[in-house]
Amino acid sequence: xxxxxxxxxxxxFLPAQRIVEQHVLDTVRQIxxxxxxxxxxxxxxxxxxxxxxxxxxxxxxxxxxxLHAADDxxxxxxxxxxxxxxxTVPLARYVLQNAGHLDFPLRRxxxxxxxxxxxxxxxxxxxxxQADIDIVGRDTLxxxxxxxxxxxxxxxxxxxxxxxxxxKVNNRKLAEGFFRGAGATDPDAALxxxxxxxxxxxxxxxxxLTDEAGLDATGAQLxxxxxxxxxxxxxxxxxxxxxxxxxxxLSQGLDELLAVVAGANARRPGAVVAxxxxxxxxxxxxxxxxxxxxxxxxxxxxxxxxxxxxxxxSDGRVTFPGVGISLGVSRLxxxxxxxxxxxxxxxxxxxxxxxxxxxxxxxxSEAVADAxxxxxxxxxxxxxxxxxxKQIRHADRRGIPxxxxxxxxxxxxxxxxxxxxxxxAADPNAWNPPSGDLRPAVTMEPTREVGLxxxxxxxxxxxxxxxxxxx
Amino acid sequence: xxxxxxxxxxxxFLPAQRIVEQHVLDTVRQIxxxxxxxxxxxxxxxxxxxxxxxxxxxxxxxxxxxLHAADDxxxxxxxxxxxxxxxTVPLARYVLQNAGHLDFPLRRxxxxxxxxxxxxxxxxxxxxxQADIDIVGRDTLxxxxxxxxxxxxxxxxxxxxxxxxxxKVNNRKLAEGFFRGAGATDPDAALxxxxxxxxxxxxxxxxxLTDEAGLDATGAQLxxxxxxxxxxxxxxxxxxxxxxxxxxxLSQGLDELLAVVAGANARRPGAVVAxxxxxxxxxxxxxxxxxxxxxxxxxxxxxxxxxxxxxxxSDGRVTFPGVGISLGVSRLxxxxxxxxxxxxxxxxxxxxxxxxxxxxxxxxSEAVADAxxxxxxxxxxxxxxxxxxKQIRHADRRGIPxxxxxxxxxxxxxxxxxxxxxxxAADPNAWNPPSGDLRPAVTMEPTREVGLxxxxxxxxxxxxxxxxxxx
Numbered sequence: 056x057x058x059x060x061x062x063x064x065x066x067x068f069l070p071a072q073r074i075v076e077q078h079v080l081d082t083v084r085q086i087x088x089x090x091x092x093x094x095x096x097x098x099x100x101x102x103x104x105x106x107x108x109x110x111x112x113x114x115x116x117x118x119x120x121x122l123h124a125a126d127d128x129x130x131x132x133x134x135x136x137x138x139x140x141x142x143t144v145p146l147a148r149y150v151l152q153n154a155g156h157l158d159f160p161l162r163r164x165x166x167x168x169x170x171x172x173x174x175x176x177x178x179x180x181x182x183x184x185q186a187d188i189d190i191v192g193r194d195t196l197x198x199x200x201x202x203x204x205x206x207x208x209x210x211x212x213x214x215x216x217x218x219x220x221x222x223k224v225n226n227r228k229l230a231e232g233f234f235r236g237a238g239a240t241d242p243d244a245a246l247x248x249x250x251x252x253x254x255x256x257x258x259x260x261x262x263x264l265t266d267e268a269g270l271d272a273t274g275a276q277l278x279x280x281x282x283x284x285x286x287x288x289x290x291x292x293x294x295x296x297x298x299x300x301x302x303x304x305l306s307q308g309l310d311e312l313l314a315v316v317a318g319a320n321a322r323r324p325g326a327v328v329a330x331x332x333x334x335x336x337x338x339x340x341x342x343x344x345x346x347x348x349x350x351x352x353x354x355x356x357x358x359x360x361x362x363x364x365x366x367x368x369s370d371g372r373v374t375f376p377g378v379g380i381s382l383g384v385s386r387l388x389x390x391x392x393x394x395x396x397x398x399x400x401x402x403x404x405x406x407x408x409x410x411x412x413x414x415x416x417x418x419x420s421e422a423v424a425d426a427x428x429x430x431x432x433x434x435x436x437x438x439x440x441x442x443x444x445k446q447i448r449h450a451d452r453r454g455i456p457x458x459x460x461x462x463x464x465x466x467x468x469x470x471x472x473x474x475x476x477x478x479x480a481a482d483p484n485a486w487n488p489p490s491g492d493l494r495p496a497v498t499m500e501p502t503r504e505v506g507l508x509x510x511x512x513x514x515x516x517x518x519x520x521x522x523x524x525x526x
Numbered sequence: 527x528x529x530x531x532x533x534x535x536x537x538x539f540l541p542a543q544r545i546v547e548q549h550v551l552d553t554v555r556q557i558x559x560x561x562x563x564x565x566x567x568x569x570x571x572x573x574x575x576x577x578x579x580x581x582x583x584x585x586x587x588x589x590x591x592x593l594h595a596a597d598d599x600x601x602x603x604x605x606x607x608x609x610x611x612x613x614t615v616p617l618a619r620y621v622l623q624n625a626g627h628l629d630f631p632l633r634r635x636x637x638x639x640x641x642x643x644x645x646x647x648x649x650x651x652x653x654x655x656q657a658d659i660d661i662v663g664r665d666t667l668x669x670x671x672x673x674x675x676x677x678x679x680x681x682x683x684x685x686x687x688x689x690x691x692x693x694k695v696n697n698r699k700l701a702e703g704f705f706r707g708a709g710a711t712d713p714d715a716a717l718x719x720x721x722x723x724x725x726x727x728x729x730x731x732x733x734x735l736t737d738e739a740g741l742d743a744t745g746a747q748l749x750x751x752x753x754x755x756x757x758x759x760x761x762x763x764x765x766x767x768x769x770x771x772x773x774x775x776l777s778q779g780l781d782e783l784l785a786v787v788a789g790a791n792a793r794r795p796g797a798v799v800a801x802x803x804x805x806x807x808x809x810x811x812x813x814x815x816x817x818x819x820x821x822x823x824x825x826x827x828x829x830x831x832x833x834x835x836x837x838x839x840s841d842g843r844v845t846f847p848g849v850g851i852s853l854g855v856s857r858l859x860x861x862x863x864x865x866x867x868x869x870x871x872x873x874x875x876x877x878x879x880x881x882x883x884x885x886x887x888x889x890x891s892e893a894v895a896d897a898x899x900x901x902x903x904x905x906x907x908x909x910x911x912x913x914x915x916k917q918i919r920h921a922d923r924r925g926i927p928x929x930x931x932x933x934x935x936x937x938x939x940x941x942x943x944x945x946x947x948x949x950x951a952a953d954p955n956a957w958n959p960p961s962g963d964l965r966p967a968v969t970m971e972p973t974r975e976v977g978l979x980x981x982x983x984x985x986x987x988x989x990x991x992x993x994x995x996x997x
Contacts, residue, residue, distance in 0.1 A: 059623040062607070065569035067620070069627050070634070073565050089899045091876035091906030094544050098536035098653055099570075099639065103593075115594060121643035122574075122587040122608065136533070137593065149538070152530040156540050158923050160909050162874070163541070168570065172592035182569055197909055199888065322892065403633070405562035417670065421793065428560045435562030438631050438668055452629050 064173060064181030066385060071402035071454075072392045076184075078399070078497040079215055079388060080166060083186045086211050090203075092164040092188050097145035099168070103135040105148055116140055117172040117181075138170040142187045143339075143379065147368035150191055150375050159193035159375075160200070166384075180385055189379030191367060196376040198311070201343045201363055202318035204380045208347070208359055209319070209326035216397060216499040217387065219350040220358065223285075223330035224315050227340050227362070229308025230281075230331070233295075236302030237277045240269030249282050250334040282332035287320055289313070291329050308342070315343055341365040345380055349387065358387045391499075400496040401454025404433045406488055407470070408450040409459045411440040419465040426483035427459075432493065434459075447473055456492050459483070535644060535652030537856060542873035542925075543863045547655075549870070549968040550686055550859060551637060554657045557682050558635040561674075563659050566634045568616035570641075574606040576619055587611055588643040588652075609641040613658045614810075614850065618839035621662055621846050630664035630846075631671070637855070651856055660850030662838060667847040669782065672814045672834055673789035675851045679818070679830055680790070680797035687868060687970040688858065690821040691829065694756075694801035695786050698811050698833070700779025701752075701802070704766075707773030708748045711740030720753050721805040753803035758791055760784070762800050779813070786814055812836040816851055820858065829858045862970075871967040872925025875904045877959055878941070879921040880930040882911040890936040897954035898930075903964065905930075918944055927963050930954070 061067065068076060084094075106116050116137040124130075139145050142165045150157065166186045173179045188207060190200045205222055212220040230249075234242040248263035257279050264275035277298050284294050292313055295305075312329055319327040333346045340362035347359035361380030368375040391397045407427055409420040420436045427434040435455075437446045443460075450458050451473055458471045459481075470486060471478040532538065539547060555565075577587050587608040595601075610616050613636045621628065637657045644650045659678060661671045676693055683691040701720075705713040719734035728750050735746035748769050755765050763784055766776075783800055790798040804817045811833035818830035832851030839846040862868045878898055880891040891907045898905040906926075908917045914931075921929050922944055929942045930952075941957060942949040 059619060061623070062569065062571065062573075065571060067569055068567070069624060070564045070566060073567060076567075077565055088875040088904050089902070091874060091879075091904055093541045093874045093876075094548055095541060096539070096544060096547075098533065098538055099641075100533065100536060100653070102533075115592070117590045118593050119588045119609075119643070120591060121645075122585070122589050123643065138590075148530060152532070153540060158873070158920075162906065170570075172590070172594065174592075182571070200909070321889075322896075402629070403562060403564045404559040405564075408562075418792075425793075431560070433559050433562055435633065438671075449629075 063175035064179055066180060066183070066389050068392065069402075071399045074399040074402065074404075074495045075392060075397045075497050076384070076388055078495070079384065080184075080186070082214050083211055083382065083384070084164070084166065086207065086214060087164040087186075087188055090162075090188075090207050092162045092207075095146075095149065095163045095165050096167060097139070097142070097149050097165070099138055099170075100136040101139050101145060101148060103137045106137045106140065106144060108144075114140060115171045115173045117170050138172075140171050141169055142167060142185055142381065143189070143367070146187075146189060146191070146377075146379075147375075151368050151370050154193075154370070154373070154375075159191065160196060161191045162188070163191070164188045180389070183383065183385035185381050186384050187361075187379055187381040189367075189377050191375050191377040193373060193375060196378065198314065199318070201311070201378050202315050202322075204361065204378055205315065205319050205327050205345060206323055208345075208380050208382065209323050211382065212347075212359075213323075216497055217349070217391065218352060218499070220347050221350065222319075222327040222345055222347045222359065223333050224312065224319075224327045225329065225331055225333045225344050226308040226312040226315075227342055227344055228304045229295075229312055230334065232302035232305030232308055233281055233298075233300050234268065234270075234278060236300040236305055237274035238270050239264075239274065239278075241267065244268040245270065245278060246334045249278060249332055252279075252282055252332055285328060285330040285332075287316055287325070287328050289317075291316070295331075311342055339364045339367070343378065352390065355386060355390060358383050396500050396502075398498060398500060399454075400498075401456070403435075403453045403455060404495065405435050405453065405455045406432050406493055407434045407457040407459050408446065408455045409434060409436045409461065410443060410446045411437045412461070412463055414440045416440075416463040419461050419463060420459075422465060423459055423461050423468070423483045427486070430484075430487065432488065447471075454495075457488060534646035535650055537651060537654070537860050539863065540873075542870045545870040545873065545875075545966045546863060546868045546968050547855070547859055549966070550855065551655075551657070553685050554682055554853065554855070555635070555637065557678065557685060558657075558659055561633075561659075561678050563633045563635040563678075566617075566620065566636050567638060568610070568613070568620050568636070570609055570639070571607040572610050572616055572619060574608045577608045577611065577615060579615075585611060586642040586644045588641050611642050612640055613638060613656055613852065614660070614838070617658075617660055617662070617848075617850075618846075622839050622841050625664075625841070625844070625846075630662065631667060632662045633659070634662070635659045651860070654854065654856035656852050657855050658832075658850055658852040660838075660848050662846050662848040664844060664846060667849065669785065670789070672782070672849050673786050673793075675832065675849055676786065676790050676798050676816060677794055679816075679851050679853065680794050682853065683818075683830075684794075687968055688820070688862065689823060689970070691818050692821065693790075693798040693816055693818045693830065694804050695783065695790075695798045696800065696802055696804045696815050697779040697783040697786075698813055698815055699775045700766075700783055701805065703773035703775030703777070703779055704752055704769075704771050705739065705741075705749060707771040707776055708745035709741050710735075710745065710749075712738065715739040716741065716749060717805045720749060720803055723750075723753055723803055756799060756801040756803075758787055758796070758799050760788075762787070766802075782813055810835045810838070814849065823861065826857060826861060829854050867971050869969060869971060870925075871969070872927070874906075874924045874926060875966065876906050876924065876926045877903050877964055878905045878928040878930050879917065879926045880905060880907045880932065881914060881917045882908045883932070883934060885911045887911075887934040890932050890934060891930075893936060894930055894932050894939070894954045898957070901955075901958065903959065918942075925966075928959060 119136045168184050170182050173181050231242045234245040239245045245268035248260050252260050261275045264270045316329050342363035344362035346357035349358050359382045363378045365376045366374050367377035409423045411417050411420045424434040424436050460469050468481050469478050470481040590607045641653050644652050702713045705716040710716045716739035719731050723731050732746045735741045787800050813834035815833035817828035820829050830853045834849045836847045837845050838848035880894045882888050882891045895905040895907050931940050939952050940949050941952040
């Protein structure tokens with residue numbers, strides 16, 4: 056059989072890398088639940104017309120087809136199913152479908168895979184994991200939840216073994232009001248232009264602002280000056296006002312922005328920073344918007360984004376406003392794992408390997424394992440009664456810290472810490488490892504590993520790709 | 527907007543039902559890890575040719591197509607991607623792809639969604655969750671692992687709040703040897719015929735055995751008698767031998783079957799029962815096979831199946847034998863949830879709702895919440911400073927057991943158990959709920975609920991289906 060290659064954009068992890076991912080997902084879930092968010096899972100598919108609502112036909116969607124659909128089966132586009140590309144569209148549909156069974160405000164988290172039918176490209180995922188929290192109101196939703204979701208994510212970042220993350224906040228009303236006040240006839244075009252500032256530089260953005268947003272040269276310069284403003288203190292307002300642009304939406308948006316920054320930093324200093332150049336591409340945001348930069352990994356783009364949407368969903372009678380923020384788990388983890396920066400202390404959950412002295416005495420070892428498991432210690436029994444040296448190597452290769460030895464009659468026990476070589480007598484009904492050894496530990500290496508020897512199988516590669524190789 | 531209907535075969539849960547599912551998945555994971563199984567996740571897609579290997583073109587697969595694939599893009603069948611329909615085919619591919627980075631025997635668990643491109647049909651899922659354990663060797667794999675995987679699942683069943691589950695075991699070698707010894711020319715046809723025994727009855731099976739498996743009438747009757755044999759003691763062997771059929775494979779398979787039954791019941795009495803009529807449809811099993819019946823829910827079919835495969839994967843040079851068993855989480859849960867048999871004590875993780883006396887004093891309530899969270903207590907703050915009666919109803923509707931009251935200056939605290947009405951003074955840095963209240967409890971109601979008032983949204987329905995409604 057030919058060598059099997061990964062499929063570009065569908066990252067997979069080796070067992071030790073998966074342990075890192077589990078640690079991250081467990082931490083995320085624990086913090087979400089500490090704040091009273093309830094888990095939801097939605098099906099992986101939505102009707103294609105739901106996925107493409109608001110006419111966003113540029114969405115990269117994977118469409119499903121039953122292999123055994125009849126050849127002459129004609130499916131209207133409206134009846135087709137596609138894999139969801141985010142967790143927000145499914146949430147909106149779920150809320151409308153089940154509104155009568157839900158209590159509002161609904162605090163839900165959702166940790167699931169999403170898919171994008173992208174062409175294969177370095178750093179682009181076609182399958183990846185997101186972890187979202189949203190708070191959804193019925194008719195109304197209090198402003199303080201906009202501070203809250205940012206603080207929950209700041210708590211997640213503080214708890215994870217990752218580089219520093221900076222949540223940046225802006226406000227759509229502020230931006231739109233400023234653009235209008237500065238003379239823009241198409242404020243959305245101005246937003247799109249400024250979103251490209253880091254990529255194409257101020258001169259080309261100024262050209263876009265005059266050519267596409269209807270601003271004159273002075274107005275364009277004012278917008279570029281606005282985009283320079285960032286910070287965490289009250290002077291933000293002074294600096295915006297100093298630009299001399301006036302518009303009711305600008306005032307309202309600025310008040311909201313200052314309230315988010317002040318509210319968040321009062322509870323967690325440094326948690327969020329205002330940055331008036333961030334925009335977010337998705338058009339359903341209506342107020343606060345968030346992006347997050349991982350320090351030292353700015354080229355990854357935003358690893359955690361979200362914002363306020365006044366109408367997440369509506370059934371024509373009732374409107375459901377929401378605020379949410381979404382952590383790109385794969386976007387965050389795949390690069391850190393590929394370069395060996397996040398490491399697990401072992402590749403298995405196992406804390407103790409019980410050695411087997413002879414195959415006929417396996418029952419004695421199994422009894423030890425049962426006793427240890429009854430105390431919550433992850434334990435496996437050696438697969439064969441090989442020489443003890445080989446059984447110890449079996450543990451060592453996997454990073455299992457302890458090997459347990461038992462006499463054939465089950466009366467004599469000792470446990471060896473194979474890292475130190477220390478071996479002591481022990482009672483399987485009473486022994487406990489140091490708490491740090493009970494589960495695999497996950498740590499961040501201080502610097503990136505250069506010249507990694509094993510292939511970074513987790514990273515998307517531009518290699519052989521089944522879907523694309525014929526092109 | 528028109529009422530949104532579920533999509534047949536894609537079950538979804540309400541928040542309280544999801545809490546039941548989380549409890550089940552957490553328990554399953556905990557027990558798998560206690561036994562030293564390491565988590566793996568594979569991508570959701572495989573090349574279509576991998577999914578259809580061994581020429582099983584009857585597989586119901588969902589094929590993916592990029593929405594924006596060029597109209598003239600011709601994709602060879604071998605380059606197409608499909609969603610995986612089980613977790614065994616992906617495991618085999620993963621093992622071959624990463625063999626150089628894995629340690630054998632590999633003990634892995636995998637809890638993921640799988641998809642089948644079925645026509646919509648009552649009780650058929652098109653998306654569902656499976657929880658698999660497999661032990662994969664390199665070149666060899668010891669027999670004792672066949673006992674082990676059954677015992678791990680028996681421990682899962684014992685730990686879950688579900689009706690009794692009976693793991694039934696048979697052996698492919700026993701069956702094939704018996705069929706050959708009884709004169710079958712096509713033992714696979716005999717296996718397929720006997721697999722239909724419960725569905726079509728002995729007479730029609732006898733006809734199939736003679737028409738398709740090459741048996742004479744006497745041989746067919748012997749096979750039907752074999753299929754009657756079940757039990758857990760040594761008399762199994764006597765009853766098989768009494769039929770007078772002799773074949774080397776039969777002897778080997780019978781020895782293995784007796785060893786599995788004796789080994790499992792020695793460690794967990796009643797864990798597995800031999801049942802010589804079970805067959806398992808999948809053709810890669812080569813020895814032990816498992817099926818599991820949920821008592822009182824036999825019509826669900828097997829909720830947990832697996833077996834031994836001498837060649838899970840092979841690269842032509844090295845062969846990887848395996849033994850595995852797969853729990854159909856959705857198959858088990860969806861019916862129990864739909865009829866209200868499994869219930870969570872609340873619909874949210876939250877243990878305490880901190881009341882807000884006035885919107886201007888929200889910070890005092892947030893400080894309480896932070897203190898409680900620091901002790902691991904899931905806590906949320908009331909969304910608005912409504913009348914206390916309304917805030918208590920907010921907790922009550924979600925099943926949150928405790929409401930916390932704090933004076934504006936943060937100096938006076940009391941906590942009310944809203945089930946009993948008891949209210950006591952408390953210190954947010956020291957208070958702890960009874961351990962049973964810390965997390966939602968999941969319990970099984972003694973009997974099925976008749977005339978459930980809420981719609982069983984979780985159950986697949988034969989209702990409107992986007993993919994099928996045009997047919």
